[in-house]
Amino acid sequence: MNAINKAKNATNAFAKNWANFVIKFKWPVLIFTILLATGLASQGKMQFDGDYHVFFSESNPELEAFDALQEKYTKDDNVIVVLAPKNGDIFTKENLMAIEELTAEAWNTPYSSRVDAVTNFQHTSAQGDDLYVDDLSYESVSKTDAEILEIKEKALKEPLLVHRIINETGSVTAINITVKLPGVDSATEIPEVTIATREMITNFKEKHPEFEVYTTGLVPLNTAFFEAAQRDLMLTMVMLLIVIGVTLILTRNIFATIATLFVVLFSIMSAVGFLGLNNIKLTPPSSVFPTMILTLAVADSIHILITFLQKVRKDGMEKKEALVESMRLNFMPVFITSLTTVIGFLTLNFGDVPPFWDLGNIVAFGMTMAFLFSTTTLPALMAIFPIWKKKKSAEAAQEKMGWYTNLGTFVVARPIQLTLISTGIIAILTFLATKNVFNDEFVEYFDNSVQFRTDSDFVNDNLTGFYNVEFSVGSGESGGINNPTYLQKLNAFEDWMEEQPEVVHVNAFSEVARRVNRSMHGDNETYYRVPTNREEAAQYLLLYELSLPFGLDLNNQINVDKSESRVTATLENISSAEMIAFSNRAEQWLKDNAPEPMHAIGVSPTMMFSKLGFRQAESMFNGNIVALILISLVLMIALRNFKLGLLSIIPNVTPVLVGFGFWYLFKGTINTGMVIVFGMTLGIIVDDTVHFMSKFLRARRELGYDARAAIIYAFETVGKALVTTTLVLLAGFIVLSTSSFALNSYMARITVIIILAALIIDFFLLPSLLILISREKSEKTVTRAPQVQTN
Template structure:
């Protein structure tokens, strides 16, 4: 049955395609229109990618925190580090800026010098009142100096939130939590925030720094959107240029571009059909389809031109293109799709969606290549002689001769070089690190990234780290023992240079004591036991708007949060800080409280580590699946081992390069290995399949078969590898560090894989010929990727019987 599929099925497919050309083209057009209509369902991601599954303990804790306190990432920070801001004109402009933001419906609240409140003791009514620091516009420099002195020297409650010791002043803009993860946020940033900032800078000449997760996420997402068109354009240009260089034919280049452009349209349509968001990963799929689709076009068009050069019969040539190259290309596309499809088994939504869409589109681009190329050529005249000249290029012959001579005479050199690279790679792998940074992959040349670094330097970071304290009883947060425990934990945060000044209910308790004892800064401490009762009485009698930090305690008084911000540091440091905080929490709160660490910074760190575990699992599955395929194809365990060596070695070399170059394992670079393995194994399949055929044709003469397979497949492998190398190199023009690393590493891996398959694989076959390459070991295959040579009667596309000579059937 399997042999019938191999010999008869593809002949039937060829006849169906070429006898129903109009219908097939109409079906492709209809499918393209249908998928084009799905573009309206495409959505761009407005949240950070959550790399953890929903039921992961860290995710469960984070969702619990959000359910209690709402979205944490709703803060936009504006800052100026320039003494010129403290002049009457500029200071008034600074205060007007905050008024402008406060008037916007998308803004929940603004804290700045313009509306800053001082806590004042009302001894007569035994309560606290609020007094404005600034009343109206200032007229003189003396007024500005007085306000500055009061803020910087007497209001430690606002330190880190609104100012620092170096003279930098800030304004905190809190967005409405309901819009933070919607398109409204994007519209607000671009239509309101950016124009207001530009107008302020033009009016004052001051350099206004802006940061905060809503602002960063919006600009970063827009960069992703902008780069999609850049990647698609660059991929089309570079691949078409290389294609034309190889084939020197405008129409061959045009046909290949038609195929991949339709493939890109389908890719967007499938994203919309599945209602998946466009993320930093799914944005890579359209250019990936171009890069992977062009090698398909090379195989089909190269075979068509070879057949035309051989006998000049167009009908026969097109039928052989489909029946022979269709079978081989299907196998290689299946293995490539399998490399991507392994991400589907992960529990990470981000990777799962990427794996589903990528694997579907790889099969789709194969189907498009199989259908469109033969049909379009069937309507065209035969290629001219000049379009076939590339088949006889001297430099290609020289390259093939170099490969053959190296395998024939320098196998020891090949093994020594491979072993040396392996040893160096192992050394490099030992130096590789894991990155859990939220901002490492962001475009470092962008202005907003420079602002991130500014806030890290001035205020110790922008990545939120939250500590949720559950006192297990109503109003338990307001008890003095709870406040003291929280204060002890906050002291550790203050002493940790990678963390910013914490904010919590503890700060308000200290400010209350300062206000009660005359507003002197030295009294900014927690109340003593004998002071707490009377100060609590003052707080209870105060107006509701005195509670400046109500967002740090829930409505029942059971839960409290401590918010700090973390610098962009390495995973090792983050884990050390996490361990120190957990140790302090265990010793301070013991079993009386439930205290959890959470926040975007921690979730992203855990997500990155989770992906590393999934990388090992998905890569192992890819190796297993492809091994099964090789076993089914060749029915030889030894051949499986030999076929894996030239594909695993490039992966180890790439991992070693990452260690030496300081490229960390992170969500973007984690894809390198599965992608590269799924693509590079295609060359192995092509070579071994041709080698298997040559063994039978040459009466199991090993050396002759190896050299014949090398000459036959070397050119196509070289062509496709060059296209893939430069195609993936397109990603290196990205402004995202992770995308640059992905492009460079996959390109390097595929280049090493080409050399391994052209030099190491045939060397292994020759060196181990007695143990692997004989009839007992290399049995009759289940699939023949390249059909056997034989003589039979065929019918042409136009109903004419042709006696096809065996030599013309040859691949």
């Protein structure tokens, strides 16, 4: 007990000395913090990176496999321009002319290396021993109706076109622009391609209003990421206005609002400096850092201000005395909540998604600075500003305080019932939380307000799937793709994939071999099969490649020494688990039915995103355990009570379980952004627990109250501050929940539920547990009368 009292006295003495120092040297302290914030901000720079690769660490095995595949073949960053003529038929002279015109214009796209369209599809035919490879429709202006009808019949029978470049009715077509980005600076390269394609499409629509135009592909995906980051950064201004309004309403003091505004602005300015000093580029997940810092920094300030204003208005203290007392009471709780919040955000580094590493580090630094400014700038400003004592009738003040007294009285009268009811509800919601499933469909990262999402949905519904899985199928020898055994197995693999229910289209070299073999035998359909003679297959392939025009070669399907070929399965929009299951089935088919050199693993950006959530969850598990242990240790040390430190785990963990339980009822699927919620909110919701417990222990240790009276005291002294900070936190995350980017909006929505659940649990379950574990005998307790008499 002596050790506890010594530690408590030392903490109180430090807080009082710190407050007196800041008040005495208020102007130098204010000037120093202004210089510190502006100095850090001067080092800041806001750069954005929209490349989808930023979501994957360099050690990510799916990324390594995908990069290895792209090194063997051409890179497939692309822009898919989808045309839907209003007459519902692309095979008219006017429409083919327009498509041919846009295809030619598409070659001018920056960094373009290939353009595939229905008009320039390389159709094969033979005359005697000569193989002819021509555009399916060239100089469409000179085509007769009969020739156009023949083109339509050929196109709708062509496996490499249907469900890839045209739909099965011929009412929608695509122009696929493959770009080879230098990879030097995605922040300039991707916008360059985007601006050019948007300008090209705008000009086309002005000239050909009879077409509806949609765009999708990996470059538009990167652009959507880039623009989402910029939009979410703008949410900070909305949040700033809301925080000013909420703080003014709840404190009813313009000077307190101004002081809070200084704290949050200085904290954000410092975080911007952290970006520049560490050369961090903003991505959609990390671009929300200003909103998070702003929200959390306000929570720090509110506790100090509410206590300060209560001491002035209710207890009649002088400004300096009230400010010192508020700092004494709140310095340690604010320090603990800041420390636990920093710990929670730093654990994001345990994950496998670099943008969340950045978010965690930026917010952790910002919260460190927020603590510094809330204990320096804030009291310095409040010492400078005048304080207006608004006189209130005793009856009105008593009535306001009575709400929290009544709530405390209600809780202490029935701790067992509230514990049982709370435990039952938490148990049910925890069970429901386990039923959530992972699903990372990157098209659904964006809501329907984003054009990329609506355009991609149209393409998926009317032309082809946007998701794919790719396999680099080896032969084990140079030139081995002409081996009849290899071709037969590859053909069988293609057939197997065509039979799978989720497959929309398969692009494999075996189809090229079949088509050329048929053409070399007078277009006889009985020869629409892979060649059975190696020399013959090699000769046909050579003839075919020599006939292909520049930019439309087979480098996207076969590697340089012709030892491997690329198989691409285009799929419907399916869940992450279904995507992974399909890839596993395909890999297993190759193991069961093909020789070892043909064994391959499924890769693609789609697969990378599908596995991202699962990988992030596995990585974050250890981080969450570390966060829980560290935060529990901090609370045990800070509260100087091992038993209460353990007890604090309950109100700190259960809100997360409750949140995911409600999320199952609302959505039922979890994306990568939501995996970080446990570690992130663990530090945030500690705020309620720490402040309630610290006031409870103060009543017990300093005032000698029994457990029930101490609970009522805690409600009276900190109840308003907890409600106020909760409202501010809710406002911040509700604003963030309006983001068009699902990783941010879903994370914000479940955080809103968790923060609300934390307040309810800290108001009902926590005080009930504190009473139940106290086990006091009535003759040894000191009771107090509540400030408002209740029935």
